[in-house]
Amino acid sequence: MDFNVKKLASDAGVFFTRAVQFTGEKFGQVEKTELDAHFENLLSRADSTKNWTEKIFRQTEVLLQPNPIDHTGARIEEFLYEKLDRTVPSRPNNGELLGHYMQDAAKDFGPGTPYGSTLIKVGDCERRLGGAQREFLQTSAISFLAPLRNFLEGDWRTISKERRILENRRLDLDSSKARLKKAKLAESKAACEGEAVPDFQETRPRNYVLSASASALWSEEVDKAAHELRVAQTEFDRQAEVTRLLLEGISSTHVNHLRCLHEFVEAQTAYYKQCYLHMQDLQKELGSSNGDVFPNAFSGNPGLSMASGGSSPQGNATLPQDTASAVETDTLKIEEVQAPATGTRKAKVLYDYDAADTSELSLLADELITVYTVPGMDSDWLVGERGNQKGRVPVTYLELLS
Template sequence: MDFNVKKFASDAGIFFTRAIQFTGEKFGQVEKTELDAHFENLLSRADSTKNWTEKIFRQTEVLLQPNPSSRIEEFLYEKLDRTVPSRPNNEELLGHYMQDAAKDFGPGTPYGSTLIKVGDCERRLGSVQREFLQTSAISFLTPLRNFLEGDWRTISKERRLLENRRLDLDSCKARLKKAKLAESKAALWSEEVDKAEHELRVAQTEFDRQAEVTRLLLEGISSTHVNHLRCLHEFVEAQTAYYKQCHLHMQDLQKELDRFPNAFAGNPGHSMASGGSSPMDPASAVETDTLKIEEVQAPATGTRKAKVLYDYDAADTSELSLLADELITVYTVPGMDSDWLVGERGNQKGKVPVTYLELLS
């Protein structure tokens, strides 16, 4: 490799001159060319955009992939320009384990059949999550990364170049001032003044040109905001679709599980705990499957208010449909399954699941 001594010496001289100018400015010993207020506002806005974009990008990465080891792995594969191996996510793994357990316990048993249903739902949730992560990475993370690794690097490079041009300009101003001061004392310095004036004109031209280039890049931050705003809308839409699908899958699962026969109906201690009397006592027990809701009367004492946590669609005429956040009156009847209460809303009455309610004091 050829080594250009003259160029090395020239670069070293320029660097030394800039260092002297920069140090003098820090100590207030030399003058500094100030940028106009509009330009300073553009710089401040650009710095703010970069800082907040970086924070939003990093936290979104954590949201989409909480496992730091997996994030590092994905980063390395990306830098090596290789495809990340496809692995089941946590929901899909849980679904697989549940369904494998059901095969071992017996798919015809209440527990085994429920495991199959829940496992299938977990696998569907995992598939929905995988689609959400892919959509969010393309529509939101990638544009933010492109700005940080592309546009911002270009802006930073041009800003550093502008700062160097400013230091060169101020150094030329200082040399011209010094030459003019010496000229007033000795006529021999006129040539130095002409040389300093020429260098100042060149430095001023280069500074103005670089300032214009940097200004145009900084003004492009507004377009960056517009682009990121569009990406943010797409990210919110992806999140909305993801949570909506998850909610629908869980609602379907709950409805399926509600249709399953009660696995605890044969527990002899269950009725004793809920009704306080022997299930064989006809005077104090009412069988749930023969319970006629229209004949049930609210007790004089023991009724409570309850807030509905989730929407619920009645499976038959003996049940009461519920709407989230509404208030209803609830009470128990002797011999009734403790997983259910009788609920009243105006003239409407029916069984309601306890898990859908928040009992109020």
């Protein structure tokens, strides 16, 4: 083992000198070299960029993977594959698993039954939603998370390293200034003592010789300290320039992250649009196959459930067959419409409303009425009942109650 005692002693001396300088600065006992205002602004901007990038990165990970505790094993496996430089095996996500379970259940219940056939359709849709989510996660990880991670683990580590070196160079510079200042004070003191003319009649004229020797020694010490100061100043200036260039590169980092942010928004927009289209196709498919058996009482206006603060447990109504025959597609005869056995709801009237014709029902603010929907009616209208009175009522004038 090559053990260099001189190098160890030198490093220990440098560390001790820096520690003394740092402690003196904290107690206000020694001077400190201040950086210029522009450099301080660059440092502050870099720190702010690092902090917010780290927060955005962590929260985006939470958004894309909301339950990290449930995926601890998967993350450990991914870490091991990454260290072994191997491809992580593909595994189904929650949506794809749900789709598989539904389709397997349909095979067990019988694909020819209404429940089984519906499970197949919904399961296929859930698998497509899972595939869309997988594609969105992969795109977001590549286009958004990866650049942010590269900055935190690459550029920022380099900046932090150079900042630490700059701080050490500054401590060395201030230590050299303090050493030179002390040497000059000692030299001046020794010179003043040596100016006195010695009395050679004294028994100890050697004091004059000692003073002259001390003055020469301190003069040599001043020259040495001045040389160390010049070296320390040069190294500090060089390191300050290197650090400044790295800090000025934060502007390029902002431009790069801005482009990545746009790509993330585009990927998120495409993902939600694809999910909407899949659900819309599923809703149409279920409505065309099961609408005659299980019509949704409020399917014409999907915003009603949100306005009421929750969905009704009687949301799916089965209309009597004579009701369907009583409703015409061209002209809706309200007086012939019968209330369904299920699917009716109470509604509170928000504003007064005057009926425009005999098919509509006039309303008074704050009164409670019974409402329901029928096939063929415009989604902006419901059938309302108040005692023996019946007629169409506008949805926007109502607050649906559970």
